[in-house]
Amino acid sequence: xxxxxxxxxxxxxxxxxxxxxxxxxxxxxxxxxxxxxxxxxxxxxxxxxxxxxxxxxxxxxxxxxxxxxxxxxxxxxxxxxxxxxxxxxxxxxxxxxxxxxxxxxxxxxxxxxxxxxxxxxxxxxxxxxxxxxxxxxxxxxxxxxxxxxxxxxxxxxxxxxxxxxxxxxxxxxxxxxxxxxxxxxxxxxxxxxxxxxxxxxxxxxxxxxxx
Amino acid sequence: xxxxxxxxxxxxxxxxxxxxxxxxxxxxxxxxxxxxxxxxxxxxxxxxxxxxxxxxxxxxxxxxxxxxxxxxxxxxxxxxxxxxxxxxxxxxxxxxxxxxxxxxxxxxxxxxxxxxxxxxxxxxxxxxxxxxxxxxxxxxxxxxxxxxxxxxxxxxxxxxxxxxxxxxxxxxxxxxxxxxxxxxxxxxxxxxxxxxxxxxxxxxxxxxxxxxxxxxxxxxxxxxxxxxxxxxxxxxxxxxxxxxxxxxxxxxxxxxxxxxxxxxxxxxxxxxxxxxxxxxxxxxxxxxxxxxxxxxxxxxxxxx
Numbered sequence: 001x002x003x004x005x006x007x008x009x010x011x012x013x014x015x016x017x018x019x020x021x022x023x024x025x026x027x028x029x030x031x032x033x034x035x036x037x038x039x040x041x042x043x044x045x046x047x048x049x050x051x052x053x054x055x056x057x058x059x060x061x062x063x064x065x066x067x068x069x070x071x072x073x074x075x076x077x078x079x080x081x082x083x084x085x086x087x088x089x090x091x092x093x094x095x096x097x098x099x100x101x102x103x104x105x106x107x108x109x110x111x112x113x114x115x116x117x118x119x120x121x122x123x124x125x126x127x128x129x130x131x132x133x134x135x136x137x138x139x140x141x142x143x144x145x146x147x148x149x150x151x152x153x154x155x156x157x158x159x160x161x162x163x164x165x166x167x168x169x170x171x172x173x174x175x176x177x178x179x180x181x182x183x184x185x186x187x188x189x190x191x192x193x194x195x196x197x198x199x200x201x202x203x204x205x206x207x208x209x210x211x
Numbered sequence: 212x213x214x215x216x217x218x219x220x221x222x223x224x225x226x227x228x229x230x231x232x233x234x235x236x237x238x239x240x241x242x243x244x245x246x247x248x249x250x251x252x253x254x255x256x257x258x259x260x261x262x263x264x265x266x267x268x269x270x271x272x273x274x275x276x277x278x279x280x281x282x283x284x285x286x287x288x289x290x291x292x293x294x295x296x297x298x299x300x301x302x303x304x305x306x307x308x309x310x311x312x313x314x315x316x317x318x319x320x321x322x323x324x325x326x327x328x329x330x331x332x333x334x335x336x337x338x339x340x341x342x343x344x345x346x347x348x349x350x351x352x353x354x355x356x357x358x359x360x361x362x363x364x365x366x367x368x369x370x371x372x373x374x375x376x377x378x379x380x381x382x383x384x385x386x387x388x389x390x391x392x393x394x395x396x397x398x399x400x401x402x403x404x405x406x407x408x409x410x411x412x413x414x415x416x417x418x419x420x421x422x423x424x425x426x427x428x429x430x431x432x433x434x435x436x437x438x439x440x441x442x443x444x445x446x447x448x449x450x451x452x453x454x455x456x457x458x459x460x461x462x463x464x465x466x467x468x469x470x471x472x473x474x475x476x477x478x479x480x481x482x483x484x485x486x487x488x489x490x491x492x493x494x495x496x497x498x499x500x501x502x503x504x505x506x507x508x509x510x511x512x513x514x515x
Contacts, residue, residue, distance in 0.1 A: 003509070004382040006509075007382060007386065007505065007509050008382075010505055010509075011386065011502065011505065014498055014501050014502070014505070015498065017494075017498070018494050018495060018497075018498040020491070091491065091494045092493050092494045092497060095494050095497050095498060095501070096497065098501075099497075099501045099504060102501075102504075102505070102508070103504065103508065106508045106509075110511075121509060
């Protein structure tokens with residue numbers, strides 16, 4: 001069943017390579033948050049205790065509710081960014097790149113699984129999430145899309161943690177959540193500051209920044 | 212065997228009805244009364260009465276193209292299991308034949324469009340060929356991955372081995388059915404890819420290719436396109452058909468029900484979505500094809 005969820009996770013990644021709208025990017029991020037929630041909550045069905053539910057519920061609250069609302073309200077509406085992602089790289093080629101990356105990652109994960117004890121499918125899903133998050137940051141112009149790419153990357157790191165060790169220390173997970181939230185918060189403030197000073201929302205305009 | 216033939220005749224006869232139901236539901240959803248359910252039949256009858264006229268520049272190709280298209284789809288339909296019944300043609304590797312019959316029909320339609328020599332039709336033919344390039348991998352990756360998973364290459368056996376016991380297979384199947392749905396929309400030129408009701412030649416893909424045909428030829432083209440969409444709908448519906456049901460009548464009624472659900476989905480998508488830009492269609496098709504690639508990738512690790 002967890003493999004199934006990982007396949008769905010990979011599908012959301014492919015959709016990131018297909019769509020050109022910022023709202024769709026945000027929706028994909030919400031879907032990934034919900035998928036992570038289900039992945040975390042599935043092994044807990046037998047041992048029911050309130051303590052173990054804190055983390056999944058927090059994941060759901062932060063990734064599927066708080067951050068999307070924050071991005072939508074504070075950033076999208078206040079800055080009035082345009083709806084398309086404006087990449088300098090054709091979307092078709094981007095998707096091809098994603099597919100080839102995924103194939104490479106799956107094959108190498110399979111080779112790794114022969115020597116180590118990792119689960120190949122969750123590992124491959126997590127690793128391709130990280131790389132595709134990185135691609136989004138590299139190939140897109142808009143800052144807001146960079147934030148979402150960073151968050152997708154963070155999802156991948158989280159999934160990697162889940163796949164490599166089934167019991168990740170509780171505190172570290174909490175810190176990772178806090179980390180994300182602070183990061184988004186800071187980025188929001190940074191973008192707001194930049195826009196109030198320079199009125200640009202993509203990285204090409206940042207070349208003009210000098211001290 | 213006799214029931215299979217009867218079922219197939221019923222299948223052929225109900226092809227225009229499918230479009231009729233789609234159009235009716237679509238108009239209802241947008242608040243119009245819409246044409247009658249049997250409007251496609253009336254259209255076909257009207258076309259049959261008309262005289263067939265050929266352009267002066269047309270050669271033998273445009274005379275044989277509609278017939279070849281029709282006959283190849285007729286055979287393609289025979290490979291497909293309808294409801295619970297065994298298809299008329301079934302052998303190992305018939306999934307390849309199925310794809311190539313469609314390819315043959317498309318090839319002759321493209322040739323027929325270019326044969327007339329109108330620039331509009333040439334443009335439509337070019338578009339059709341472009342999208343076919345992206346549409347065929349969807350078929351081969353999806354069905355190929357299923358053939359790989361179930362270890363058989365006959366369409367009847369593949370759909371027969373689908374069982375709902377294993378949740379992982381369930382996901383493979385539903386994910387594969389998404390990409391086949393994409394394929395259906397592309398191949399039959401429905402809404403997000405191509406607008407069947409458009410009246411501007413520059414934006415058409417499929418309709419522009421048959422602008423200069425009339426009478427019996429147009430009848431054949433129209434009927435072939437009705438048949439094509441029903442074949443693809445059946446193809447998609449087969450993914451959800453629980454073949455463990457041993458009762459023929461029950462299997463057939465489940466088939467009708469699934470087709471109806473599919474129609475509702477199609478109508479909903481066509482009403483809710485605008486047309487894609489021509490430029491961005493290939494990436495959606497590649498998305499559907501990569502679903503098949505993902506299926507193969509994941510399945511090859513499931514065994515380990």
